Amino acid sequence: MSVAAAHVTDSRETRSGARGDWSSLLYVAPFLLIYIVLVVYPLFSGMWLSLHKADFFGERVFVGLENFTRLLADKVFLGTLWNTFYFIVLTVPALAIIGLGLALALNRTTRAAAVLRGVFFSSSVLSVTIVTLLWRVVFIPDGGFIATVLEMFGKPPVAFLSDEDLALPAIAITTIWWCIGLPMMLFLAALQQVPKELYEAAALDNAGRWKTLWSVTLPSIRRTFALVIIIEIVLQFQLFGQAQLMTLGGPNNASRPIVLFIYEVGFNRWDIGYAAAAAQILFGLILMAALAQYFVARRKGEA
Amino acid sequence: MAELEIINVSKTFGQSKVIDNVSLTVGAKEFVVFLGPSGCGKSTLLRMIAGLETVDEGEIRIGGKRVDALPPGERGVAMVFQHYALYPHMTVRENMSFGLRNVKIAPAEIDRRVAAAAKMLEIEHLLQRKPAQISGGQRQRVAIGRAIVKEPHLFLFDEPLSNLDAALRVRTRLEIAQLHQRVDAAMIFVTHDQIEAMTLAHRIVVMNNQRIEQIGTPMEVYSRPATAFVAGFVGTPCMNFAPVEITGASPFVTLRLPDGSMLETRVDRKALPEGGRFKLGVRAESVRPCATGEGNCSGTVKFVERLGDRTLVYVLLSDGTTIVAEDAGMSRIAIADAVGLRFDSAGVHLFDDVRGYHAAEGA
Amino acid sequence: MAELEIINVSKTFGQSKVIDNVSLTVGAKEFVVFLGPSGCGKSTLLRMIAGLETVDEGEIRIGGKRVDALPPGERGVAMVFQHYALYPHMTVRENMSFGLRNVKIAPAEIDRRVAAAAKMLEIEHLLQRKPAQISGGQRQRVAIGRAIVKEPHLFLFDEPLSNLDAALRVRTRLEIAQLHQRVDAAMIFVTHDQIEAMTLAHRIVVMNNQRIEQIGTPMEVYSRPATAFVAGFVGTPCMNFAPVEITGASPFVTLRLPDGSMLETRVDRKALPEGGRFKLGVRAESVRPCATGEGNCSGTVKFVERLGDRTLVYVLLSDGTTIVAEDAGMSRIAIADAVGLRFDSAGVHLFDDVRGYHAAEGA
Amino acid sequence: MAAGSMVGRTLSDRLILVAVIVLGIVMVAPIVWALGLSLKTNAELMVDTSSVLHAPYTLQNYWDLVIGSPVFRWFVNSMIVSLGMTIGVLVLSSLAGYGFARLEFPGRDIIFVLVLFGLAVPEQAVIIPRHQLFSELGLHNTYIGLILPGLSTSFGVFLMTQYFRAIPREVDEAAMLDNATRFQVFWRVLLPMTLPAQATLGIYTFLHAWNDYWWPLISGTNAQMYTVTVGIASTQINFAESAGLGFLMAQAIFAALPILIVYVFFQKYIVRAVSGGAT
Amino acid sequence: PNEIVVQRFFGTCNAQYGSQTDVAAAQTECGIITTLINKFRAENPDIKVTVSTVAWPGYNQLSAQMATGDAPDVVTMHESAIPDFQSRHLLEPMGEELRAVGVEPDNFTEASLKGVTIAGNVWGMPFDTWAPLWHINMNYFRQAGLVRDDKPILPSSPEELIEQARQFKKATGKPYFVQALANQKPAYSRNLYTYLMQQDADFFADPKRIKLRTPEARRIVEMFRTLYEEGLTTRDQDYAAATRGFMNGDGGVYLVGTWMIGDYEAESRRPDRPLSNGYTVYPYPQLFPEKDATFADGHSWVMPVKERTPQQRQAVYRLLKFLADNNFQWARTGHLPAFTSVIESAEFKALPYRDNIAKIALTGTPLPAGVERRFAIEDTIGEELAPAIAGQKSVEAALFDAEHRVNDLLFHVLATSGEP
Ligand SMILES: Nc1ncnc2c1ncn2[C@@H]1O[C@H](COP(=O)(O)OP(=O)(O)OP(=O)(O)O)[C@@H](O)[C@H]1O
Ligand SMILES: Nc1ncnc2c1ncn2[C@@H]1O[C@H](COP(=O)(O)OP(=O)(O)OP(=O)(O)O)[C@@H](O)[C@H]1O
Numbered sequence A: 001m002s003v004a005a006a007h008v009t010d011s012r013e014t015r016s017g018a019r020g021d022w023s024s025l026l027y028v029a030p031f032l033l034i035y036i037v038l039v040v041y042p043l044f045s046g047m048w049l050s051l052h053k054a055d056f057f058g059e060r061v062f063v064g065l066e067n068f069t070r071l072l073a074d075k076v077f078l079g080t081l082w083n084t085f086y087f088i089v090l091t092v093p094a095l096a097i098i099g100l101g102l103a104l105a106l107n108r109t110t111r112a113a114a115v116l117r118g119v120f121f122s123s124s125v126l127s128v129t130i131v132t133l134l135w136r137v138v139f140i141p142d143g144g145f146i147a148t149v150l151e152m153f154g155k156p157p158v159a160f161l162s163d164e165d166l167a168l169p170a171i172a173i174t175t176i177w178w179c180i181g182l183p184m185m186l187f188l189a190a191l192q193q194v195p196k197e198l199y200e201a202a203a204l205d206n207a208g209r210w211k212t213l214w215s216v217t218l219p220s221i222r223r224t225f226a227l228v229i230i231i232e233i234v235l236q237f238q239l240f241g242q243a244q245l246m247t248l249g250g251p252n253n254a255s256r257p258i259v260l261f262i263y264e265v266g267f268n269r270w271d272i273g274y275a276a277a278a279a280q281i282l283f284g285l286i287l288m289a290a291l292a293q294y295f296v297a298r299r300k301g302e303a
Numbered sequence B, C: 001m002a003e004l005e006i007i008n009v010s011k012t013f014g015q016s017k018v019i020d021n022v023s024l025t026v027g028a029k030e031f032v033v034f035l036g037p038s039g040c041g042k043s044t045l046l047r048m049i050a051g052l053e054t055v056d057e058g059e060i061r062i063g064g065k066r067v068d069a070l071p072p073g074e075r076g077v078a079m080v081f082q083h084y085a086l087y088p089h090m091t092v093r094e095n096m097s098f099g100l101r102n103v104k105i106a107p108a109e110i111d112r113r114v115a116a117a118a119k120m121l122e123i124e125h126l127l128q129r130k131p132a133q134i135s136g137g138q139r140q141r142v143a144i145g146r147a148i149v150k151e152p153h154l155f156l157f158d159e160p161l162s163n164l165d166a167a168l169r170v171r172t173r174l175e176i177a178q179l180h181q182r183v184d185a186a187m188i189f190v191t192h193d194q195i196e197a198m199t200l201a202h203r204i205v206v207m208n209n210q211r212i213e214q215i216g217t218p219m220e221v222y223s224r225p226a227t228a229f230v231a232g233f234v235g236t237p238c239m240n241f242a243p244v245e246i247t248g249a250s251p252f253v254t255l256r257l258p259d260g261s262m263l264e265t266r267v268d269r270k271a272l273p274e275g276g277r278f279k280l281g282v283r284a285e286s287v288r289p290c291a292t293g294e295g296n297c298s299g300t301v302k303f304v305e306r307l308g309d310r311t312l313v314y315v316l317l318s319d320g321t322t323i324v325a326e327d328a329g330m331s332r333i334a335i336a337d338a339v340g341l342r343f344d345s346a347g348v349h350l351f352d353d354v355r356g357y358h359a360a361e362g363a
Numbered sequence D: 001m002a003a004g005s006m007v008g009r010t011l012s013d014r015l016i017l018v019a020v021i022v023l024g025i026v027m028v029a030p031i032v033w034a035l036g037l038s039l040k041t042n043a044e045l046m047v048d049t050s051s052v053l054h055a056p057y058t059l060q061n062y063w064d065l066v067i068g069s070p071v072f073r074w075f076v077n078s079m080i081v082s083l084g085m086t087i088g089v090l091v092l093s094s095l096a097g098y099g100f101a102r103l104e105f106p107g108r109d110i111i112f113v114l115v116l117f118g119l120a121v122p123e124q125a126v127i128i129p130r131h132q133l134f135s136e137l138g139l140h141n142t143y144i145g146l147i148l149p150g151l152s153t154s155f156g157v158f159l160m161t162q163y164f165r166a167i168p169r170e171v172d173e174a175a176m177l178d179n180a181t182r183f184q185v186f187w188r189v190l191l192p193m194t195l196p197a198q199a200t201l202g203i204y205t206f207l208h209a210w211n212d213y214w215w216p217l218i219s220g221t222n223a224q225m226y227t228v229t230v231g232i233a234s235t236q237i238n239f240a241e242s243a244g245l246g247f248l249m250a251q252a253i254f255a256a257l258p259i260l261i262v263y264v265f266f267q268k269y270i271v272r273a274v275s276g277g278a279t
Numbered sequence E: 001p002n003e004i005v006v007q008r009f010f011g012t013c014n015a016q017y018g019s020q021t022d023v024a025a026a027q028t029e030c031g032i033i034t035t036l037i038n039k040f041r042a043e044n045p046d047i048k049v050t051v052s053t054v055a056w057p058g059y060n061q062l063s064a065q066m067a068t069g070d071a072p073d074v075v076t077m078h079e080s081a082i083p084d085f086q087s088r089h090l091l092e093p094m095g096e097e098l099r100a101v102g103v104e105p106d107n108f109t110e111a112s113l114k115g116v117t118i119a120g121n122v123w124g125m126p127f128d129t130w131a132p133l134w135h136i137n138m139n140y141f142r143q144a145g146l147v148r149d150d151k152p153i154l155p156s157s158p159e160e161l162i163e164q165a166r167q168f169k170k171a172t173g174k175p176y177f178v179q180a181l182a183n184q185k186p187a188y189s190r191n192l193y194t195y196l197m198q199q200d201a202d203f204f205a206d207p208k209r210i211k212l213r214t215p216e217a218r219r220i221v222e223m224f225r226t227l228y229e230e231g232l233t234t235r236d237q238d239y240a241a242a243t244r245g246f247m248n249g250d251g252g253v254y255l256v257g258t259w260m261i262g263d264y265e266a267e268s269r270r271p272d273r274p275l276s277n278g279y280t281v282y283p284y285p286q287l288f289p290e291k292d293a294t295f296a297d298g299h300s301w302v303m304p305v306k307e308r309t310p311q312q313r314q315a316v317y318r319l320l321k322f323l324a325d326n327n328f329q330w331a332r333t334g335h336l337p338a339f340t341s342v343i344e345s346a347e348f349k350a351l352p353y354r355d356n357i358a359k360i361a362l363t364g365t366p367l368p369a370g371v372e373r374r375f376a377i378e379d380t381i382g383e384e385l386a387p388a389i390a391g392q393k394s395v396e397a398a399l400f401d402a403e404h405r406v407n408d409l410l411f412h413v414l415a416t417s418g419e420p
């Protein structure tokens, strides 16, 4: 019986882990196949493409690293790097902290809490087109929501989306509103894993609300914290729709993220070699950020 | 002075009452154990004392002061949890000093207390480690250390030993007893292990079904159980029970066992309520195997448990009742042997068969 | 015929050897307990028998057939795990029939076996429930039921009781013993609780540090421990040990206890190897408290443990050695009393102080 | 966050709740606003959007949506694609998660790390080669072509691997002793235990698939293959969405509805899963 | 039957027009094109027309389709996008066959002809010409004293423009211009193109190089910057807000395309509104004496290269002929007709304001034929001009960057092998 024979090897391997068993690969093979064909191959193909001057329809000319040197001299591209980082700084900590705050406040079994959880999750359900449309209505100085409020206090309206300094923060606010559901859910799940007894011990230890939060809750969910940060960094690195739909990257390129750059270069300018090169840089940056975060978290976790 | 007074306390979770009008007083420096089967409300009562559960009715006083509206931290009690509940991200030292820092005790004083407690518990070398890096027994000591440094007047333990393995459990049990002699505080200890209760307590509070069945010293509880429940719950092996008929004339009653054999006792007929139905309770140690025909009754050995220093013999009477008898460690009795049983009449108890109250005992 | 033969089996995890050249034979219908401290390799050995670990060296035969290359399902053994390992999404009935359905046993036959096992274990009313809806003890029974329905010739239990509370543990222990009498199979039972081992086993295999220290009946292991380790591990309270000097002339040796007092024995001088260093081993039951001056030595009572039917007295000798002595259940001895100790010389063991081997015993 | 029933019923607790409710109102305000817009005629909105605040309201936009656009066709497409992707991801991730968590094969850990790298690959970095590949394979304008790229995400594998790892091995071993084959162990025993994680992963995949715009736009170019998002975009009267605002909002609400419904049904799993215990 | 796929933007309005064939009764771009095709279907039952609507402008999708070899039979395309596709050999030349079905390229307006012609060949059938216009609130103009003979007084030089704007603001308290300056790039470029053309500046002498660091360009940007600085224009409005804003009386002149004429005309007929009886529209006034020109673009129908049966080919041309014949109906949207004969027809002249703007058919000028990537160029220039006009960047630097970026972009457009 071949299945039975596989069994023995299986149990053997589960503990000793020395020798290999190729038939086990069958379980991961379907995914790996798709992964290789749809991620790894295109990724390398993209890397290869990034070494070419290439047109969407035209032929390709091998140019080596020229696209990369061109990128490094491209003020717009460098600006997008800065914008992307700035955006991450604006959103990721806020998402983590607000998500945590909401999770803390809503981690209870009352009906009100369930309803509110639904409320805070509901925005995640909207597509980016609608989200940006709504928030343009909020931000527009001419009869927009915020402008109307400011007017009531006798203040002049603020042009969020056409002010170089405010455009990206405005997109960040929109993004936080849109994305807050996921971190909240992740934190809620983590909070429910914290043993109740720890809180009781803390209560007996005279720890107040803040002390308990700081000394018991936060340390207990720090893995989730790291996970949320990683996921959000990866997601927010890929900012695209909000910027395209709210500001088109303006004013003065102040809100153009790297992905929008890639999109424009590739699909509007058909300069796909250049776009591919920018994509490689994005990939490298995300990878570095994720790895850095991962290692930092792991070292802390093991200390 | 009484350290702790519990006065007519009740507690309901949703529809179900889990503590029903319980009163209890614990003296200063007393060691009281709550003993009872799972779910009887021991933890709930303890947690109400600690302030982790609200009190629905009644009063709780600690050191004479009413505390049932105070938050847990302000009751001056320290608690040790079953699963330790150590803060996993803090070192042992931090775990122990956390509560002191929260009440702004001077760092020098904190250091002194932690050092003293660590020394007492022999965990000085672990102070820099985190809970994940020490063994179960060590964790339990840290949990105790965390309680000690607060220098409370009342320690609460909720089954602190049930997560330890047998050997460690015995050792830690001893340490807790010694700790009690060293610190100037009352202790309340929850367990459902009667050996723990017997070895540790000044007084045992036996609980069952939301109420207290008996309060007494270990010896009182063991040798004069107030109810059949207590008799059955305390002592290993479980006390033998058998329905009996009262037949003998005055002054002492004679019992007819279910297999028909007769057992003379020294129970005064007058001490028994009239017309009640009774059951016999007798511990294994008061029943000795002997040659067939010699004792009060006889049967076949169904099963033999050798504990080393003594041997438990499970004897099946002719009517199907099983009686456990105790023999010496070196007993030669084997399964299927026919044996007689001799009852030590001083060890015989009679219980009200319906309500379970203790009715009378031999000697 | 031997049901199970283990021949020179070894096992290494990474660098560390966890089973070192172990051999053992278990007869048909025999009940064997593996007893030993945590980490000594009991589970590993059991899992090798079940087929859950590979065998690095040596052979395993079940019913005469070599099995160490067969998958677990085909060895005809059934196993009960410490944490039950029930399938949480299946009902009790499904849990029990899963293994039978996998080998395509006729549904009627499956029903019959499940019904029979459920009846035997008194879990008939739980068959439609899921594991999350039943109590710990009931889960353990279901796990046992899952093993029974396979009608194996060999049952393997890996600490099946350690997750149960004390009362339940005692009851389930008894049920396993009765189960053994009812089914026609050998059983191997892993535990680190010596009471479990003593009460269940035909033979106990005491393991320590990857090897077998002693194989013997409970009485052999208890009364003639092969090594100091076995002596210390088996029996509660732990055997008293004390380094002694051999002083007496032939034919019987006299021992000088650490506090200087002398103890005459009936150990033949010649039976002892020359020039060795020895330690005395004596169980509490062989040491009785008596009036000061009367016994072999004397000291102060440090601590008293009342177990109901007997009382353990911890006595501190003048040199700091603690000796545990046993007194009657009703003992009046209290802490700080001065007492004498009388040793029953038949209960005295001498162990090689370095290697721990049993050297001689009294009587 | 409260310890026991004693702690946590305090005044400040209520203040927090009030604060969260206020925040929640701020949170839903834009959505309510969108709902309001969807109930106004387009002509009215063209003049003044603040007319939302008062009557008359009309269901005209929804009616237009139902009779006037192939929205049901798109809806069916979206359903097929989203469900296909969800099921595909669940199947692949479960298999792979089991493989990575339980089986031993050469290079397992390295392969797992390489798969995790996939989390860092932005769609933009691979979309052009992917598009060309699909052209060569003739997969554009097919359901398979719309579904496949969604199956390549590493997140599901990561999640399921973590989850399988949390299930005690004793369960596998018990099943092996019960003569279960390895596939049976996976299928009959472990998989049912991962239901909460499946629910979480399913929700996120469905959400992602339902709102995806970019790939369906360039792969499902045939109007018969439009998904709801692409279809809705195609109905926009002009480039700046200034006309037909009410209609647009009606479409948005309509598109979000299925997901909201799914969410309401699975909310308890979403919270419970991710890191929950096995039993 | 014979099936052809028509791909277009202009949105979906099936609820209202899905089954209508009465073209004359239809309104708006979407309504008219929908009824037109319905009518064609009704009249040509032997042809099955499948309409595929794409999101504006749909070129990503089209590129993807072309890369897949799955292009539609006939597609709407901005004339400014034709060179990109034509240079990649993705479009069919259409001149001869159009002529064959009676759609005479000689009948195209000058603006249209320029828009679809590359290297002497016609690559699409023009459908309209559109250009940014001055939509004017006559009620305010009257208030500001800027009306003579019931016509608005329009400036004829930059100085005059600023002068009149100041006068306007003083009188009405409102800014002279309404502009969609936020989130809207092409408007900046179109203004620049128009006024460069009026100065006859040959800024695309070489279709691969733009020249923007010129006094002409500087003059224009500085003019808009002054208007912005002095508050003579609305600021920070996006397209939707500006469109609404003009309707609600936010300012005097709204710079936006032909397609809004219909809406504003309708608004001017509503009582008690800022535009009541006070709306008109003109082409960009000539601010520079050199040339009367306005930047213009147009919608056209193109045929992607594709294998078609002769019947399909014929069906496409029948459709194109039908659309050409109904070009007047399309012109009701506000766009200028693509055919001279229509522009000159009485019918067209009878439409409101069309007289004012008809000359765009002559003066409307696209970028030179060889210029590729016009959408991207528009965006790039817009991105650079926006901060210059808003005073966040110096004019000099903005023009430098714009020129540099556009040229870099064009430099990296891969030359294709062979002549188109
Ligand atoms: N928070 C709660 N909500 C509802 N019922 C509860 C709650 N806590 C405990 N109970 C119930 O109250 C009863 C007493 O529980 P308690 O924990 O005090 O028992 P216990 O004696 O400590 O048992 P154990 O020995 O198992 O710990 C039980 O029936 C239990 O199910
Ligand atoms: N998979 C493994 N890899 C490496 N070492 C292991 C593995 N499993 C067990 N060990 C080691 O082998 C030794 C024996 O383990 P085993 O589980 O057999 O002990 P045990 O006697 O059953 O202990 P316990 O009573 O705690 O269950 C231990 O030191 C353990 O750390």
Ligand SMILES: [Mg+2]
Binding pocket: B042, B043, B044
């Ligand atoms: Mg409890």
Ligand SMILES: [Mg+2]
Binding pocket: C042, C043, C044, C158
């Ligand atoms: Mg083990």
